[in-house]
Every structure is written in structure tokens, then in C-alpha cells.
Amino acid sequence: MNKMISLSLLTISALYSAEIKLSPIDVEATIMTDVAHKAQTSADVAQALSDAVPSIDMSRRSGIANDVLIRGQKRDNISVEVDGTKVCGACPNRMDPPISHIVTNQIQTIEVIEGPYDVENFGTLSGGLKITTKKPTEKEQAEINVGFGSFGYQKFGASASGGTDRIRVSASVSTESSEQYKDGDGNTLAQQVDIGGAPGNKYQDKYRDIDAYSKKSAMAKAYIKTFQDQELRLSVAANRSTGVLYANTPMDAAYDDSNIYSIEYNIDNVSDAYKNINLQYYHSDVDHPMDTKYRVAGTLNYMTNHLKTSMDGIKLKNSFDLSSYQLLVGLDASQRMWEGEKYKTNTLTGMQMPSIVSLPHTETTNQAIFATLEKSYGALDLEFGARYDYTKVKPDGAYKSNDYTAFSANLMSTYNINKENIIFLGIGQASRVPDARELYIVPQGNENLEQVTNQEVDLGYEINNAMFKFKVKAFYSMLNDYIYYNDTTSTFQNVDAVVYGGELSASIFATDALSIDMGASYKRGSKDPLIGQTGKNMADMAPLRGNIAANYEYMPNSTATLEVVASDTWDKYDGENGEQEIDAWTIVNAKVTHAVNKQFDFTFGINNIFDETYAQSNTYADLVLVSASGTSDIMLLNEPGRYVYTNLDFKF
Secondary structure (H helix, E strand, C coil): CCCHHHHHHHHHHHHCCCCCCCCCCCCCCCCEEHHHHHCCCCCCCHHHHHHHHHEEEEEEECCCCCEEEECCEEEHEEEECCEEECCCCCCCCCCHHHHHHHHHHHEEEEEECCCCCCCCCCCCCCCCEEEEECCCCCCCCEEEEEEEECCCCEEEEEEEEECCCEEEEEEEEEEECCCCCCCCCCCHHHHHHHHHHHHHHCHHHHCCCCCCCCEEEEECCCCCCEEEEEEEEEEEEEEEEEECCCCCCCEEEEEEEEEEEEEEEEEEEECCEEEEEEEEEEEEEEEEEEEEEEEHHCEEEEEEEEEEEEEEEEEEEEEEEEEEEEECCCCCCCCEEEEEEEEEEEECCEEECEEEEEEEEEEEEEEEEEEEEEEEEEEEEEEEEEEEEEEEEEEECCCCCCCEEEEEEEEHHHHHHHEEEEEEEEEEEEEEECCCHHHHHCCCCCCCCEEEEEEEEECCEEEEECCEEEEEEEEEEEEEEEEEECCCCCCCEEEEEEEEEEEEEEEECCCCEEEEEEEEEEEEEEECCCCCCCEEEEECCCEEEEEEEEEEEECCCCCEEEEEEEEEEEECCHHHHHHCCCCEEEEEEEEEECCCCCCCCEEEEEECCCCCCCCCCCCCCCCCEECCCCCEEEECCCCCEEEEEEEEEEEC
């Protein structure tokens, strides 16, 4: 590590030794654009990301509100921000991952950061997601999206934007609902529990056929020009989900309410060198009770675990253009609250019994300073980033408080061989502190956990010309004091681990009308054996997976696509901590997007055409999942079977 810091310091010195015009650098990020239009099967962001980005796997949690993994990393190991607002979920069992608090029809772009290469955000250990929602426009415009799918799926979304030179406003609303999907064997969510769950986890007869979820979302923005080159930006978003079934967990979500607020003041062109100053205050909160009301275990008295979390933050960024250098300097401060309580409710009387603490009220306060510096030397582009954090985690009661300090740094370089070919190298280090769940949740928490540090190297090559695009990346990640759930001791512990692998993506433009897209990812992970265990395999390391799609543009803006998605057998898994072997699978998807005119287009598609029964998410014990009576076989949640859908898009 000392060598890496020395290299970084040498690089800073070198950046000041020449004056050559800067060119853009994009080493360890993938940009997904026009998300609202591309996400056709549902409004679930996890589904859209896993379909589009090879390094992302989806963790199936329900019919909606699914989670994502970047290179086998999830939870707090990846950061999520929406328009600069850091968003957290309340559920310790990941029923409401951060990306579930925004829907696809509100999103313009998503930047996927692969590796420890983001110093602007707290906790970007192994990757991150930067979600940018649609901005208000001066031009008056509106859009309506209507979607229908198998298993009673219905979606409606509408948005409008307009204004003047002084003020621009926008608003969007979305609603969607679905019955329980069926897997390739024709089993609903309730029927999958009948097969893989203990009697108490099964759904009561009167609830067996209820809908899988209902979700409503709304967002409003106002951009107000106060002075020349100055703008006040206001944003509010609300998400309301009810009756969300989580079949392979012991509880379902009674509701999931979240709010995101942001106040931002932006000044451009402060001076010739001082290009921008941006000050933002944000708040997000989540209210999430999960219960056993629908299950056999809750027939007489049902248990509720009611979790709440909130995040308040402020960020100041200053951008400078100093001759041939681009410098960003910023301050970042945030405070997260997280707490939970359990209680029983009598089904007949509705009387609530005394509660007990499931997660003590905990405040995680972070203060940080960060900077990035960019410079070019002819064909070589360099970017250096650094961040220093001080974090305090303070729980109520007799629990131990914890203080952490961390220095993060990265060096990213791109060498432009010519206009079509580039190679890139990234070296980075980042840390993240344990969260309240890992430290204090009853009874699995370990209040003595150290923070995790990731030291990573990334190397890649990209070619982009008129005939094809090709990008390949490899990475090697060393995780010191990685936080891992030990199923033998039923608690979290620190352990050293490594993760390595690679991804590739390619597009071949065979003719003006025919193109081929493909992508693949592979990763492996090993750890030191945990206390009381001997295994070294890391959990959540999905096997080799890939896809190939043929696209035929039969008329302008109208395309037919046939796609094959496949996964190898998941035969390297952490069986001591709940995982199991998962069979290889292959599915075939097809869709047609047809532009009737500039104002109206529709999409018709079929996913999993041959109605295969398969599972893509494993059963690592950091999630509380159900198992059949008298066995240790944890229930796998199968993916949907044949799914037929259509989307209608109207623009005005």
C-alpha cells in the first residue's frame, strides 16, 4: 500500500510539470442512458441494470424491489445515490434495497462504477450507482407510458415538463401492480413456499392468491434561475409500496414508504478559473414494517419487525479549470439514523403487544474532504482522486460506540493508442465502515467489527470503430477485514478475502440494419476460513454468465431483437454459510419495438420463451431465508416463467 501512495504522490507532482489540454477519462464506469425508454418489462431498476450491464447480477427478492450485485458485491459494499442524494434501505433483510426507492420512468441515466473509483461518495468500497433522474426542460413536453404483462402485471406512468428562461418545472407519477408470477413449472410464489418452506412459513389459505405487490411513485422538480449563471434546484420524490410478498423469507412487507428531498444551489462561471460551485442539502427516509400476517405462523398472533432509517447530508463541490488541469475539491457530511422494534399483534382484536428492540437507535455520522485532479499528456489521460473520512457510529443503550478514520485514493489512466483503440489501468483503495445491522442487530451483531478496506487493480482494452465495439476488463480486488456472516457462530466477523474476474461487451454492426450485441462476466472469490469453518469459497460469486442478441432494424427506429441469456452451473459456492449448487440455465427472449410515428411507439416482447424453470440468486445466510421442515435445504426462489409483455409510449 505504501508503494501505491508513493506512486500517487509522484503522479501529483508530474501533473504540475506540463500543460497539455485535458481530454475526458472514463475508466471504470459504464453509462446506461435513456433508462426510462429501455426498461420495458417492469419499472424495477434492478431488472433494467442486470439486463444491460455484464458486471451486474440481480438478487431476486420478490416480483419487484430486487437487489443488485456489482462483481459479487452488494449491500453497503456498493453505494447508491439519486441526483446526489445518498439513499439507504431500512430492511436488514434487503426487502427494500436503495434502488427500489426510485423507478425507471423517472430515470435518465445510471452510471455504474466498477471498483473503488469514486471519492465523492461515502462508502464506495467495490462499486457504486449514480442515478440521474430527468431534468426539467424549458420546452413543454409530456409522455405517457402504459404497460401490461403476464401474471396480471399493469403499469402506468406519466410525466410532464416545461417552463421559461427563469423557471423550469417537471412532474412524474407511476403506478404498477402484479399478481404472483409463476415459474417455469407453473408454481406461484405461494406454491413455491409449499414446496420449499416449513409449514409455518406457508401462506394461509385466504392469502394464497393475493397480489404480489402494489407500488406508487411520484417526483417533482423545480429549477429556478436566480441570477446569471446561478440556479436553485428543488426536488422531491415519494415511493409507496404495499403488500409486497417475499416468498422465500419468513416475512412480507406490509408497506414500504420512502421520501427523498433535495435543495441544491449551483453557480457556474464564478471566474475564468473557478468554473463551478455546487452546494446541496438532502434528506431521505424509509418506513418499513415487515410481518408474518399472511403466513400460517401468524394465524393467531402475527409478528412485525418495524424498521426506520433516514439520511441527512450536505455536500459542497468546487470545480476549477487551471490551464490544462481540472480540479475538484469538496466537503461531504452526512448522518444516518437506523432503528427497529419487534412486536406481536392479535389477529382477532388487533391489539398490539409490548415491543422489544430489534435494532437499537443508531446514528452513523460521517465527515469527509475529497479531491480529484485530471490531466493529459498527449495520448495519456490521468485522473487522481483522494478522500479522507472520519466516521462515528453511536448506538443507544449499553452498546459500544465505534470511531473510524480512512484514507481512500485512486489513480486512473487511459492511453489512447489511436482514435479507435485505448487501454486503461486503474489502481485504487477505498474503505467502508460496518453498518448498524452488522454491529448491533439482535442477536447477530458484532460491535467489535473493523472497517473493510479494498485495494484493487483494474486493466482493460477498448476498440470502437464503424464496424464494431469491443471492451474487455479484468480486475483483482484484495479485501482486508471484509465483513462476512458466519452461519456457524451466527454473527458477523472480519476476514481477509480476494475477488478477481473480468467482463466483456461487444457490438458488431454487420450491416446497416443488422447488429449483434454480446456481454459476459466471470468472477471468483476466496476468503480465509471463518471461525469454526474450513471452506474458502466466497458467497455471492455467480458463475460465468453471458448473453448474445441479434437486432434487426426493419425500418427507422423500429427494431426486432432475439436474445439468448445463459449461465454456467453454480458449483463453487459457500455451503457452510447457506449457499447451494444451482443448475446451469439458458433462456431465450424476443421483442419488437415499433415506432408508429414520432409521438407513438410500442414494444411487444416475450421473455423466457421456452418457459424454463431456473434460479439465478443463491442463498447466502446473510439473508434470513426459509427452509423445509427437518432439513437444511434453503428455499431457492425461481425466476418467472414465460412472460409476455407490451408497452405503449405516447409523447406530446
